[in-house]
Amino acid sequence: MPHTLWRTASRAVAALGAVVLGAGALSAAAGPSSAAPAGEKVIVSEDFSGSALPEGWRVVDGTWKVQDGRLVGTATSGNNKITFGRHLDDFRFEATVRFEKVAEPTRWEAFGLDVPADGARPWWIATMRSGSTASNGLEFAQMTTAGSWNVTDTAAAPYAAGTGRDIKVSIEVHGNQARWFFDGQQMMRTTSLVRSADGVQALFVNGSTVSFDDVKITELPGNGYLRPAGSPVTVIAHRGASSAAPENTLVAQEIGRRAGADFIENDVQPSKDGVPFVLHDGTVDRTTDGTGSIRNLTSAQLKALDAGSWFSPHYTGVRMPTLAEQLADLRTRGGDLLLEIKGAHTRDQVAKIVQVIREQNMTKRVFVQSFEVEALKYTYELAPELPLGLLRSSLDADPVAIAKELHLTAYNPSSGPLLARPGVVADLHNAGVAVMPWTVDSAATWKSLDALGVDGIITNRPAELAGWNNAMLHGARPKPTVDIASPANGTTLDRAQRPVVGVAAANADNVQVKLDGAPVAPGKPLDLTGLSVGEHTLRVKATSPKGTAVATSTFTVAATPAGLGHLIITSGADQGAVSALTSKLAAGRYDQVAQYATAQSGKHIPARYATVIAADALALRSQQS
Incomplete structure (x- = not known):
C-alpha cells in the first residue's frame, strides 16, 4: 500500500524532536497534513x-x-x-x-x-x-x-x-x-x-x-497501522497483559484492554481435532495443570485444563480460550487482535483459522503475523483482505524486498537488531510497510524506538507503555503508579505453588520488587520452597523524576502435606532419603520426618532444604495436636 515521503519526513522531524527535546517534543509535532499525498x-x-x-x-x-x-x-x-x-x-x-x-x-x-x-x-x-x-x-x-x-x-x-x-x-x-x-x-x-x-x-x-x-x-489507504505524525506508538499487549495475569487467557485480554492497549497479541495453534486454541508453547506443561503437546490433545481435553493457577491461586479455574472465544470477546467488548500463527501449519490448518475469523465477523479487526513464511503465504492465498506481518529474530538483508514478496502490511523484528540498523524503519515506511518490534518492556528502549519512528511496540507491560505514551504526548509526566496483581494481598499459599510476581506500574522509569527485603524479578515465578512458614511481604517501588509510588502485598506460606511432599521431591535429596521421607509423610508421622531431615541435613539432604522440611513437619505435627 502506498506511503509517501511526506509522512516519512513528518515522522523524521517528530523523531528528531524527541531526541533533542525529550518528553515534551511530541506535543509540538504536526498532525495530519491538509495536503493529499499519493494514495490519498x-x-x-x-x-x-x-x-x-x-x-x-x-x-x-x-x-x-x-x-x-x-x-x-x-x-x-x-x-x-x-x-x-x-x-x-x-x-x-x-x-x-x-x-x-x-x-x-x-x-x-x-x-x-x-x-x-x-x-x-x-x-x-x-x-x-x-x-x-x-x-x-x-x-x-x-x-x-x-x-x-x-x-x-x-x-x-x-x-x-x-x-x-x-x-x-x-x-x-x-x-x-x-x-x-x-x-x-x-x-x-x-x-x-x-x-x-x-x-x-x-x-x-x-x-x-x-x-x-x-x-x-x-x-486514506487501508494501512491504518502506519503512525501518523502527532501520534504515539501503538500499544500491543503481548499475550494480553502477561505481566499481570496468566498469558493468552481472556483475563489477560481484559486487563490489557483496560490498560489502554490498542491491540491484544496472542498465539494460535490447533488441537488434535483441529480446533484453533490460544496458546504460546508447543506443550501445555508450563501454563496449565496438564501435560503434553497441544496438537496431541483434543479440544475437550484442553478445555478441561486449569490455565490460571500456575500464575496465581487467584486465577484458579481460568480456562484456555479457543480462537473463536477470544474473537467473540474482542468483538463484543472491544479491541483488535494481532494474531500470531505459532509454529508450522498446513494450508488446511490456516484455512480453519481464516474460517473462524470470518465466522466471528472479525476480518477488519485481525492482523495476522508469524515467523512461518508458509503460514503467511497460505493466509494471503485464502484471505488477501487480512493484513500480514512477518516476525523476525534478526533482520533480513533486504526487508523491503521480502515485504513486497509476502504482501506484508508490517515487518516485526526483535528490537535489538532494529536498533542496530535504524535506517530500516525509513526504508520500510517509504514502501508503505509498518514496523512493530517485539517484545520491549524497558522505558529507555521505548524512547529509542519511538525516536526511530516505529509504528507500534509489542510489550508485556501495556499499562506502563500507555502511560508513557500519555506522558510523551502531553509533555508533562504524571506521577508513577504501581499495583501488585499477584500474589494478591491476603493469599495463603503452599510450597507446591509458584505464583508469578505480577506487577502493573505506570509512568515509572525504574521498578524494584523485593520479597522480605531481597530483590526478586517481576514476571517470574516465586520459589516458595525456601521461605519460612508464616507471613511474607512483597514490596514494589516505582520511581520517576515526578516521585515514587509503593505497593505491598502480604501473603502467607502454610505448611500442608501436599506442599511438604513437593518440597521433599524437589529438594535434591538422594533417592533413599526421598523414599524414607515420603513414606513417613504418607503415614502422618511428622515428628519422624522432622527427626530424619535434621539427622540427614548436609548428608543425604541438602542443608537448606532439610531445615525447611523439618520446620514444616513440626508445624504439621502441631496441627495434629
Whole structure:
C-alpha cells in the first residue's frame, strides 16, 4: 500500500524532536497534513466561500447557514446535525472549529463518523466540549438505536476550546479504529467503532452556536497501522497483559484492554481435532495443570485444563480460550487482535483459522503475523483482505524486498537488531510497510524506538507503555503508579505453588520488587520452597523524576502435606532419603520426618532444604495436636 515521503519526513522531524527535546517534543509535532499525498483522495473540501450551503449537504435539524466564510450551526436544544460526504472505511475528517456561543461549558460540537444520511439513529461521533479540559472534554461515543449514549472513550484536551478560539480538529478513521487529534496532537484512540454499510459524515452542535471552516474529508489507504505524525506508538499487549495475569487467557485480554492497549497479541495453534486454541508453547506443561503437546490433545481435553493457577491461586479455574472465544470477546467488548500463527501449519490448518475469523465477523479487526513464511503465504492465498506481518529474530538483508514478496502490511523484528540498523524503519515506511518490534518492556528502549519512528511496540507491560505514551504526548509526566496483581494481598499459599510476581506500574522509569527485603524479578515465578512458614511481604517501588509510588502485598506460606511432599521431591535429596521421607509423610508421622531431615541435613539432604522440611513437619505435627 502506498506511503509517501511526506509522512516519512513528518515522522523524521517528530523523531528528531524527541531526541533533542525529550518528553515534551511530541506535543509540538504536526498532525495530519491538509495536503493529499499519493494514495490519498480528497472527497470533500469546503472553505464556505459562497453564500449558500454546499451542494449535497443536508440539514437534518437545527439552523445551519453559511456566514462570513464559515458554516455556522446553532442548536438551542437537542443534537442538531447536517450530513454530507459518502461512506468510507478509511478516511480523515478535519476542520477548523470555533465555539461562538455556548449555554454552558458542557455543551459540545461533534464530527459524525458514521451517520445515516437522514440523521436517524444509530450513529457514531467524535465530540469536543467547549470546556475541553474536563475529563470527558473529548469523546468517542455512539447514540444507540434506543436513544441512549454509549461513550467508549474520553480524554481531556491540553487547553480549553472556550469561545472565540479556532481549534484544528482531525479524526483519522480506519474501520473500527479512530484517532482524535486536537490542534495536531493525538488525544486518544479507539478500537470500538461499530461501522455501518452506508453511513456518511456529519457535523453536530448541541446547546451552542459553532462555526466550521476548511472542512475536508480525505479517503486514506487501508494501512491504518502506519503512525501518523502527532501520534504515539501503538500499544500491543503481548499475550494480553502477561505481566499481570496468566498469558493468552481472556483475563489477560481484559486487563490489557483496560490498560489502554490498542491491540491484544496472542498465539494460535490447533488441537488434535483441529480446533484453533490460544496458546504460546508447543506443550501445555508450563501454563496449565496438564501435560503434553497441544496438537496431541483434543479440544475437550484442553478445555478441561486449569490455565490460571500456575500464575496465581487467584486465577484458579481460568480456562484456555479457543480462537473463536477470544474473537467473540474482542468483538463484543472491544479491541483488535494481532494474531500470531505459532509454529508450522498446513494450508488446511490456516484455512480453519481464516474460517473462524470470518465466522466471528472479525476480518477488519485481525492482523495476522508469524515467523512461518508458509503460514503467511497460505493466509494471503485464502484471505488477501487480512493484513500480514512477518516476525523476525534478526533482520533480513533486504526487508523491503521480502515485504513486497509476502504482501506484508508490517515487518516485526526483535528490537535489538532494529536498533542496530535504524535506517530500516525509513526504508520500510517509504514502501508503505509498518514496523512493530517485539517484545520491549524497558522505558529507555521505548524512547529509542519511538525516536526511530516505529509504528507500534509489542510489550508485556501495556499499562506502563500507555502511560508513557500519555506522558510523551502531553509533555508533562504524571506521577508513577504501581499495583501488585499477584500474589494478591491476603493469599495463603503452599510450597507446591509458584505464583508469578505480577506487577502493573505506570509512568515509572525504574521498578524494584523485593520479597522480605531481597530483590526478586517481576514476571517470574516465586520459589516458595525456601521461605519460612508464616507471613511474607512483597514490596514494589516505582520511581520517576515526578516521585515514587509503593505497593505491598502480604501473603502467607502454610505448611500442608501436599506442599511438604513437593518440597521433599524437589529438594535434591538422594533417592533413599526421598523414599524414607515420603513414606513417613504418607503415614502422618511428622515428628519422624522432622527427626530424619535434621539427622540427614548436609548428608543425604541438602542443608537448606532439610531445615525447611523439618520446620514444616513440626508445624504439621502441631496441627495434629
